[in-house]
Amino acid sequence: MEEEPQVEVPCYFLCPISLHMMRDPVTLPTGITYDRDGIERWLLTAGTCPLTKQPVPADCDPTPNHTLRRLIQSWCALHAADGVQRVATPKPPTDRARVASLVSRIGANLTSTPQELLAALRELRDVASESERNRKLVAAVPRAVDTLVGVFVTASATSAAVCDEVLEIISSLELSEKCLLARVIETNEALSLVDALVSALQRSNTASRAHAALLLQNVTAVMSTNSLVPLPEQVFGEVVQLIRDKVSRAATKAALHVLVGTTPWGRNRVKAVDAGSVPVLVDMLLDGPERRACELALGALDRLCGCAEGRAELVAHGAGVAAVGRKALRVSDVATDKAVRVLRSVARHAATTAVVQEMAQTGVVGTLCVVAQSEQYGERTRERARETLRLHARAWRSSPCLHQHLQAMYPC
Template sequence: MEEEAQVEVPCYFVCPISLHMMRDPVTLPTGMTYDRDGIERWLLTAGTCPLTKQPVPADCDPTPNHTLRRLIQSWGAAHGLVQRVATPPPKPPITDVASLVSRIGGAASNNFTQELLAALRELRGVVASEESQRSCRNDDAACAAVDTLVGVFITASASATTSTSSVAVCDEVLEIISSSDKCLLAARVIMETNTNEAAVDALVSALRRSNTASRAHAALLLRNVTAVMPTSSLASLPEQVFGEVVRLIRDKQQVSRAATTKAALHVLVGTTPWDRNRVKAVDAGAVPALVDMLLDLDGPERRACELALGALGRLCGCAEGRAALVAHGAAVAAVASKALRVSDVATDKAVRVLRSVARHAATAAVVQEMAHTGVPGTLCVVAQSEQYGDRTRERARETLRLHARAWRSSPCLQHKHLHAAAHVVMYPC
């Protein structure tokens, strides 16, 4: 520090966090550059870029800024500060992934748990490195590796309830295949090897455990598996799947909550076109969980809101789902509050839910509640606005016509222009 104080260091060589000359400059996805030590310490607690305040993914690996490092080294050499600049450590040699996978398969076959764990941990380190990303681009080799890992995961899950070492094996495998490309590949392998039911059971077991990181990885893999499962398997998922999906939606302490919640919502939307799955989801408490989520959502969480409304629309396709919706004291208000305020997609899905309730579950109390929460006014705006699609506008008109007499005197329709629009919609010539 005394050496730096005697020489004026160019500002672009100074780390914005430590305010000292950078030794190992790295760049975040936000485009900002910091000293590696400083930014890694910062991200452990903050999770945002210090300068831009933009969120930084928890698994972000800052990119080395070699050009800036060379400039700092050249400048430091000219001013006698060479020792102040660190040279990044040499990269580890490329490990043969195929040999590691072979070791994993052999250890699993012979039930050598400790050797299996050691090989899995070594593979995890290799997969995380830049070299492995290049070495794993061979699709056939990657499929073979993932096939072995999926088999190990399913086998270990069978004894995970009684063996802590089996739990550790499952956690390691989920960590390895948690990246998006490997997760998609694992789903494809599961489908092609016809291990759907066994894989789903193993993932449910992982979701039931307390390891939050593994639960997050299992949720992402379950999303991808259900996305490629054949209809025959998808239409008869076990009840436990829906129980764990609802638990994920309600869990506010989970790792990578936004991504995990969206994965759970995708599973719910993708598995409930069939009545038997709808009933299972309703019995698991999906409707109040989704309504509570809508009430909690605030700010730029557009996609999560759209998925939650989409899931509610699916569940309102059965009588049990509609009954659960109207039984929730704030459900109608929660759905109506997202129309016109989030996105066109959210408005369309909210109108679908409101139409379903108005057509099939509209008791006098429900109709009155819809009037008090401003539903008629919202539907009038949608019906008259060319911003929305023809089908969405027609659904809004249909819903208004269903209860025209009850809503004609609604306080939200008292503005003369809105009232005139409502009259046109409710009583077309």
């Protein structure tokens, strides 16, 4: 930590935003001077001068106040003995023109040798890695994202190195779904991008697989229903493999989001089930995932149990029903609701005599009794639990596995 100076800093050396001494003073068109880091962060969200409230153009580059910076540096040198640290001359910031030039080079080198394209991509990657300001700048340059996506799609079948660089750049930008993919959808590149992401997921580069998983989550989140229904089977195979391989927590959550978001429709549910998703999700629940991952896994199982193939896979798993029932009451209200929905699907459509007995023996029926009576959960969740219990009331109410105090809670 920096030591506090033993002398009072002149008020005109302080940034109006942070109230700390400015290191790189810059002046807005409104005439007010701020520290570069503070005002650039402010302008990313507000778009106005903090003091005057006047609007500042989005493409405004604040003017360096060299005179004030030299005064600050001289004052720091004069009071070095009092604990004032020297203010270094700042490195000239990357401007919009340089980023636009790099984007143009990348687009122009798309048909050139991979080495030239890689050199341009690595330079842009270095620029983006310098600061949050630079990442926002790259994202804001017209056609920068479009160009990167186009390079990624084109190079997916020819150059893994190029794809890895593009994925690293896009992931560092942390673009919103709207910012990143509205353009992709407008240019009808969504399915081509999905195919390219599947190719990236099939490679061995762990970092690129994680980046591709996050991008796939964002892509599928904004695709239309007509585009999601014909998703290739390879998408679900690679998503399930991501969960199985435990590449990273972020990649696992992204894969779960993809499963939840792409399986409201029967065809995709069957594809996901055929890819082996149900046993992988059950095994994940048995491993005790963190709360959000558990909620997503149960949400995915809820989707998959909407088809006969998914329910058959769940009840065929030696611990499937028990694993779902065990997460109710123990994780969160959301997890309990999802677990109850899964159990209701099983009890309604896949309840053989063996399954009904298993639900009693593994404590699932007792859990449903608690949920049905507890005011902690929403009325819809409680009603689903009561509905499930009524489906096989004759078998469950007389079961020796149901404790006496739970029998008293059994719905009429």
